[in-house]
Amino acid sequence: xxxxxxxxxxxxxxxxxxxxxxxxxxxxxxxxxxxxxxxxxxxxxxxxxxxxxxxxxxxxxxxxxxxxxxxxxxxxxxxxxxxxxxxxxxxxxxxxxxxxxxxxxxxxxxxxxxxxxxxxxxxxxxxxxxxxxxxxxxxxxxxxxxxxxxxxxxxxxxxxxxxxxxxxxxxxxxxxxxxxxxxxxxxxxxxxxxxxxxxxxxxxxxxxxxxxxxxxxxxxxxxxxxxxxxxxxxxxxxxxxxxxxxxxxxxxxxxxxxxxxxxxxxxxxxxxxxxxxxxxxxxxxxxxxxxxxxxxxxxxxxxxxxxxxxxxxxxxxxxxxxxxxxxxxxxxxxxxxxxxxxxxxxxxxxxxxxxxxxxxxxxxxxxxxxx
Ligand code: ADP
Ligand code: MG
Numbered sequence: 294x295x296x297x298x299x300x301x302x303x304x305x306x307x308x309x310x311x312x313x314x315x316x317x318x319x320x321x322x323x324x325x326x327x328x329x330x331x332x333x334x335x336x337x338x339x340x341x342x343x344x345x346x347x348x349x350x351x352x353x354x355x356x357x358x359x360x361x362x363x364x365x366x367x368x369x370x371x372x373x374x375x376x377x378x379x380x381x382x383x384x385x386x387x388x389x390x391x392x393x394x395x396x397x398x399x400x401x402x403x404x405x406x407x408x409x410x411x412x413x414x415x416x417x418x419x420x421x422x423x424x425x426x427x428x429x430x431x432x433x434x435x436x437x438x439x440x441x442x443x444x445x446x447x448x449x450x451x452x453x454x455x456x457x458x459x460x461x462x463x464x465x466x467x468x469x470x471x472x473x474x475x476x477x478x479x480x481x482x483x484x485x486x487x488x489x490x491x492x493x494x495x496x497x498x499x500x501x502x503x504x505x506x507x508x509x510x511x512x513x514x515x516x517x518x519x520x521x522x523x524x525x526x527x528x529x530x531x532x533x534x535x536x537x538x539x540x541x542x543x544x545x546x547x548x549x550x551x552x553x554x555x556x557x558x559x560x561x562x563x564x565x566x567x568x569x570x571x572x573x574x575x576x577x578x579x580x581x582x583x584x585x586x587x588x589x590x591x592x593x594x595x596x597x598x599x600x601x602x603x604x605x606x607x608x609x610x611x612x613x614x615x616x617x618x619x620x621x622x623x624x625x626x627x628x629x630x631x632x633x634x635x636x637x638x639x640x641x642x643x644x645x646x647x648x649x650x651x652x653x654x655x656x657x658x659x660x661x662x663x664x
Pocket of ligand 1: 318336337343
């Protein structure tokens with residue numbers, strides 16, 4: 294089922310005397326989630342991700358805007374009637390019920406024409422448990438399960454009603470690193486198998502990039518950018534998105550454009566046709582540097598980190614906004630360990646210019662070449 298958010302807004306009244314003004318948890322958020330896709334909702338803590346999910350499942354009412362499930366306007370529809378499955382960060386399983394009872398619970402509350410017989414319920418519960426591979430654990434209580442197993446029970450419980458929309462709110466944050474990797478692959482598999490339109494909330498860009506068909510990046514309740522993960526990574530709309538995506542993160546320099554040339558620390562590093570003279574933020578992805586003895590960007594060498602096939606050169610430059618800048622280059626072109634300085638050329642498609650005040654990306658009209 295296709296999901297449409299139209300100008301979705303949620304304003305909470307300010308609490309306490311110190312804070313003045315209301316909190317815009319979600320601020321005129323518009324987007325479409327195509328049928329059957331996995332969409333990652335991404336952004337720092339407090340940016341409005343959970344509130345957006347609560348609006349989608351009906352636990353919160355929007356201050357403004359609409360939500361459509363397919364053609365149907367569900368903005369004022371009660372949560373029970375929306376056909377949404379939700380998995381919370383803390384799983385929220387019933388500790389005194391067995392796994393089987395936990396999964397069956399949502400089915401027992403179905404009313405009217407949706408009511409199921411005991412046999413039908415058992416069948417559904419077994420099918421769903423098989424889907425998430427917990428059929429051996431059905432008679433245990435949540436306290437007798439690992440974090441990963443509890444997470445699967447929570448997912449099974451959300452899936453058992455065959456929801457039209459599945460919402461996952463930071464479902465992996467309580468798992469250790471290895472289990473996170475494994476579980477995110479499983480979520481992707483289950484989502485593909487069932488074809489249920491899904492919103493997956495995370496503050497971890499790596500997680501979102503690796504399993505989602507589409508991502509939406511939020512900041513302060515506002516949608517900053519949406520698109521396919523690779524598209525957003527390759528064409529960030531603003532400095533915030535550029536910095537939020539990518540590990541190691543993008544390197545940011547203060548620069549100037551003069552006569553269609555980009556200068557960093559007064560040195561011309563790239564031609565930028567069509568860009569007016571101005572001060573800019575320059576974002577350079579770690580993979581955008583090439584070691585070259587005649588490269589235009591000279592940096593102080595700090596150290597080299599071995600990453601296997603590639604190496605990471607850590608260096609400093611006066612115009613860099615962070616203490617150090619990090620480049621990733623192939624091991625064959627490694628500079629000498631004891632070198633004092635290192636010179637880089639830049640890969641034009643890995644360099645982005647952002648407006649000094651608005652931080653919006655500045656389009657470069659023609660082909661960018663080394664200066
Ligand atoms: P996220 O899930 O991205 O961390 P939330 O959606 O939980 O963010 O919160 C977004 C903003 O709304 C935060 O500033 C938060 O403090 C505020 N907020 C969330 N729920 C409430 C509430 N019930 N009352 C008041 N403010 C709230
Ligand atoms: Mg949250």
